Amino acid sequence: MSIMFEPVWNLPIAVVVMIATIALVLWTYPPRVQHHPPLTRRFLITLRLAAVLVLCIAMFRPSIVIENEEETEQGEIIVLADSSRSMGIKDGAGGLSRREVMLESVRIIEGQIADQENLKLQTYNFSTEPEPVADMTADQTEGSQTSLGATLRWIKQESTQKDIRSILILSDGAQRAVAPYDIDPLPEAMQLGASQLRVHTIPFGSTGFADNVSDLAVQDVQISDVGYEKKVVPVRVRVRAVGAAGKTIRVRMLVEDRRGVKLGEAGKMAPALAQEGATPFADIPIREESETVTAELSWFPEFPGEYKLAFEAEPLDGEIQTSNNIKHSMTTILKGGVRVAYIDRVRPENSAVRTVGSAQKIQIDTFWITMGKLIKRANISPKVFAPQEYDVFILGDVPADLLDPDSLQKLRDRVDEGAGLLMMGGLQSFGGGGYANTPLEEVLPVMMSPAQKQIESNPSTENHLVDQLKMVPTDAGQFHFLMQLGNDNDSVWQKLPKLNGANKIVPKNNFAEILAVDEQNHPLLISQDYGAGRVLAFAGDSTWVWVLQGHFEETQRFWQQLVLWLAHKEADTDQPVWVKATPRILSSGQRAAFQFGARDETGKAISENVQFTVNVKQPGGEMVEVTPRQQSNRFLADFQETVQPGDYWVQVQALRDNRPLGYSAWGRFQVEETDLELDNPAADPGMLQQIASATGGSFVEPEELLAFMERLEQIEQETDNQETIRLWDNWWFLLLFVLLMSSEWTLRKMRGLV
Incomplete structure (x- = not known):
């Protein structure tokens, strides 16, 4: 003792x-x-x-x-060998694969344990959950993912049934797993440590690419969910380049050709055409051995519809792994169809606002307000604020007193039902126009106070920015539909002339989103949802200077996009039944969500006495019915069976009083074909170090394994005939x-x- x-x-x-x-x-x-x-x-x-x-x-x-002194039972030494695909990477000495190098270490372990009567060696291959294997070979590298967390959890379960003396994990250490195997390894390791189960780890593989390996990977694509026909759609593609220093890579865009293709079927992908100022490809020089670059592309869609897009970094000579060279996206190209009520006094900004009327599907009706001491009310028909009369309302430099309280209340109700509202800058806009304590105070996304109201005989500029200012998108606005003005969006905004001042506006809550500011970070454009509608507060009233200085197209596009966004035209189609999948690009196993609905001839949403049938067509052609559910006035459904890569189609049919509501609506989403193991095959020995530390085990380099096994053998011999009382x-x-x-x-x- x-x-x-x-x-x-x-x-x-x-x-x-x-x-x-x-x-x-x-x-x-x-x-x-x-x-x-x-x-x-x-x-x-x-x-x-x-x-x-x-x-x-x-x-x-x-x-x-x-x-x-009594004879003890035979204990087990557990050896867990990584059999995932990344172990087939040949980055070892002499061109050996990680698995081949690892097998040399397994032989050392087997040789040291073979003569131990009180120890039994148990060998397992693992990628997700361990599987026993009698004879390990170099070609056992078929695992599509690596879950160290699931493996450690398995050890905990096995320890309740076996006398486990030591655990050795041989792996590259990189956790690459999706649900249900995406289990964090460290909490599992801590539980093993608390149970006095020590895990010893042996790392294999390189933390980077070999000197002779080149690899391009499209990491991210930024594109608006919606665009409009015959308008250039900007795209930003981020590409990681390794081993390509001194070379020029080409990033190109491919578009699905849907000519002659039925709904529910995928079309062939073809390179996008360079037309109407669009640049569907870019050549980028690579200067560093490992560098991430951004390609600025654009596309000119000629027809409306839902398009599948692909963005490809063309493979380099000798590039082995090419599955990560391409990334898909989807976007919807829409046409217009909006009625706008524009209420304002005569002023220079009228000409800029009315450029929206040049769009084929936008009709703008202007209601001029006459200002004067003897005029108490604007001569606007109550019909203007009637339900379904207008899709978008634009309020200019008009004081609230000229609009009777009933009209303001009706305007608030229309926004709540789904109409859009834009209030522009001016001396008598927002708080200066007396809109505090009116029904619109609740709707507008800015702070207002009765004390801000202008005195007619002595107007003040206290709540205004009187100097010229440059309007620029915020980070949130950079890729928002409203702020897209051209192929090189940042450059276009920088070229626009300065505005002649603006109102001082401040978001009233965290739900308001600032899309544009001036160079001093004063908010200029703020958006917010209200009920089923959308609201914008635009602090400026001098975009007409853009037109005067040769920027008519940019001004027109800016105002048209404000109107179309307010009217929800970037998310809807003209069909009675509609469906939208979110997100439209998924990883394998990720849950797909659908939102769908129906509307009558006037465009009003139908939420009562309607039955929906939702089916998902899988890449193999099988149809799977999905159960819809209703939340308030929205209809939703989920789909989880997304393991197989490819195109999935969502079909929604609607019945009202047992009669079909128009044609079936079709939506689409795509499951990316990703290779978790080979898209980024770098080893992660740091994870193995943390696992060993959390369990009280040892992190052992392969060249130190023999000495470690001799020490471990001595410890096991000593502990076999010992009983420890803490x-x-x-x-x-x-x-x-x-x-x-x-x-x-x-x-x-x-x-x-x-």
């Missing part, structure tokens, strides 16, 4: 802490009890020192080791500490010290 110590810290630190703690008690405690009789004083000090001593013993974690980890040790502290407290209470 012997005593063993395993201090919380290393031994010198633990001794210093113990001495310091005892010294602190002897220095601070006796003066507090010096007025008591000697016997009581000594007893209290003894109890306090005894409690501190118990804590110090716990800090040193003593154990009694008893030699066991003195600090049991109930009576805790009870002793509680009794000491309770006794001291009771005596102090009796003596009036508490």
Whole structure:
């Protein structure tokens, strides 16, 4: 029998802490009890020192080791070998694969354990959950993902049924898994450590690409979900280039050709055409050995519809892994069809706003307001604010007093039902126009106060930015549909002339989104949803200067996009039944969500007495029915069976009073063909280090494995015939500490010290 110590810290630190703690008690405690009789004083000090001593013993974690002469049962050494596809990467010495290098280490382990009578070696291959294997070979690299978390959880379960002495994990250390195997390894490792199950890890593979390996990967595509026919759609593509220094790579755009293709079927992908100023490809020089570059592309869609797009970095000579060279996206190209009510006084900005009327599907009706002391109310027919009369309302420099309260209330109701509202800048807009404490105060996304209202005889510019200012998109606005003005969007905005001042507007809550600011970061364009409608607050009223200085097309596009966005025309079609899949590009196993609905001849949503049937057509052609559900006035459905890559089509049929509501609506989403193991095959030895540390095991380089196994063999031989009793980890040790502290407290209470 012997005593063993395993201090919380290393031994010198633990001794210093113990001495310091005892010294602190002897220095601070006796003066507090010096007025008591000697016997009581000594007893209290003894109890306090005894409690501190118990804590110090716990800090040193003593154990009694008893030699066991009885024959012990055979324990198991578990070897878990990574069999995922990344282990087939040939980045080892002499061109060996990671798996081949790993097998050399397995042979060392087998040789060291073979002669141990009390130890049994169990070998497993793992990618997700371990599988027993008698003979490991180099070609066992078929796992499509690696889940270290699931493997560690399996170890925990196995330990309840087996006498596991040691666990060795041989892997490249990279966790690459999707649900249900995307389990964080570190919490699982901590649980094993708490159960005294040590995991030793041996790393394989390079953390980067080999010197002779080139790889291009399309990492991200940024494109608006919707666009409009015969309008250039900007695209930004981010590409990672490794091993391509000194070369020029080409990034190109491919578009689905749907001519002669039925709904529910995919068309062929063909290179996008360079027309009408569009640039569907870009050549980018690569200067660094590892570099991420951005390609600015654009596309000119000629016809409306839903398009599947692909963005490809053309493979380099000798590039081995090409599945990550392409990334897909989807966008909907729409046509217009909007009625706009424009209410304003005569001023220069009228000409800029009315450019929206040049769009084929936008009709703008202007209601001029005459200003004057004798005019109390604007001559606007109540019919203007009737339901379904207009899709979008634009309020210019018009004080609230000229619009009767009933009209303002009806306007609020129309927005709540789904109409769009834009309030422009002006001396008598927002708070200056007296819109605080009106029904529109609730609708507008800016802060307003009655004190801001203009005095007609003495107008003030206190709540205005009077200097010229440059309007620029925010980060949120950079890729928002509203702020897209050209192929090189940033450059277009920089070229636009400065505005002649603006209103000072401030978002009133966190739901308001700032899409544009000036160079001093003053908000200029703020958006927010209200009910079923959309609202914009535009602080400017001088976009007419853009037209005067030769930017008519940009001005027209800006105003047309404001109107179309307010009218929800970037998300709807003209069909009675509609469906939208979100997101439209998914990873394998990711849940797909659908939103769908129906509308009558007037465009009003139908939410009562309507039955929907939702089916999903899988890439193989099988139709799977999905159960729809209703939330308020919205209809939703989910689809989880998205393992197979390819195009999925969503078909929605609607019945009302047992009669079909128009044709079936079709939507589409795509599951990307990704290779978790080879898209980014870099090893992650850091993860293996963390697992070993969390369990109290060792992180062992392959060249140090033989020496480690000899040490491990000696430890196992010693522990086979030993029984360890931890003195600090049991109930009576805790009870002793509680009794000491309770006794001291009771005596102090009796003596009036508490």
